[in-house]
Amino acid sequence: MTTPIKVAVAGASGRMGREVVKMVLQDEQLQLTGAMSPSAGAVDAGRMVGLDEAGITVSPSLEAMLAGADIDVLVDFTVPQTVYANTLEAITRGIRPVVGATGFTPEQIKELDELCKQQGIGGLIAPNFSIGAILMMKFAAEASKYFPHLEIIEYHGDQKLDAPSGTSIKTAELISAARREMKQGNPREEETIEGARGGYYDGFRIHSVRLPGVFAQQEVVFGAFGQSLKIRHDSYDRAGYMPGVAHAVKKVMTYEGLIYGFEHIMD
Structure with a gap:
């Protein structure tokens, strides 16, 4: 059996973040290993989204989550004010970012692409996963x-x-x-x-x-x-975006560099 991809979710208690947590918990090819939300409190990620207990306590900060979890892919649906710093931190740690938040400049995208290539990992920024x-x-x-x-x-x-x-x-x-x-x-x-x-x-x-x-x-x-x-x-419904997010999480494991736009990985 193929080893599941270890996935963490930034902004896990948000409207999109909750759907991502559900999707990861229900996909046999994925394993939830981290969840972050400054406002959710120390709750179990599964219980937070109405599912069985997942054994993953929601962390109050990105730093706390990254320090205590084994992560292959970070899915980020936070806000423009924090997403660049989150993505930079993830790539620096060798974690592949899959980002649904907006707010990146062309210069930032170029910088993150170069950093991904240096780390030998893939990344994706997609304004829409539908x-x-x-x-x-x-x-x-x-x-x-x-x-x-x-x-x-x-x-x-x-x-x-x-x-x-x-x-x-x-x-x-x-x-x-x-x-x-x-x-x-x-x-x-x-x-x-x-x-x-x-x-x-x-x-x-x-x-x-x-x-x-x-x-x-x-x-x-x-x-x-x-x-x-x-x-x-x-x-x-936000659930309509989840097939795209699941595909992105799996696809980002197969290439190097940062891609901007889901249309480039649809095959």
Whole structure:
């Protein structure tokens, strides 16, 4: 029998972190060896997510968890303010990061990639682990070659901290790689209310909607003479991201260097 991959979860008591803990505990190829949350208290990780006792007590800090656990992969769904430091610490210790939080600069990603290669380990930063969302991005990038006039509209709950979302930024990056920059709309247009036209990215706009009761949706709207095209993805539950996270944890054991974007490891 293959030795299970030893997985620790940073941000284990958060909404995504809890789903990751459940997924790891229910996957025979994975073994939960650590969980961290500053706010959960010294509770058993299994009990915290409504499952049987796992024998892993949630640690109050990353340092405490890393000091007391044998870890192959650190899954991090914390916040932009801490995720870079968490990822740097993990790689320095030879632990492979699988990161779902946003907030990295291109310079930081390059630095972490070089450090992963020095350590001989793999790593992944992915704004979205939903296979459906990744397909939406790929389809949008392909469509932008033929429908260069477009706008992105993303919808999340009103407690989401960042705007625009990491998914919409990644979508914009993929579109920009496939489509030449061009400024859309009337060159004399003026906003009578600041921000009404959304955020500007390579000639097109990104709009962020934040409302209670909304989970996570995104659509890319394309316009051309006499027609329009909409490519949309809707997420209804965080469990929908878990097949992607499980695949990433297993895949990151097979390569060296830091990869940005789940689409690069989907095969």
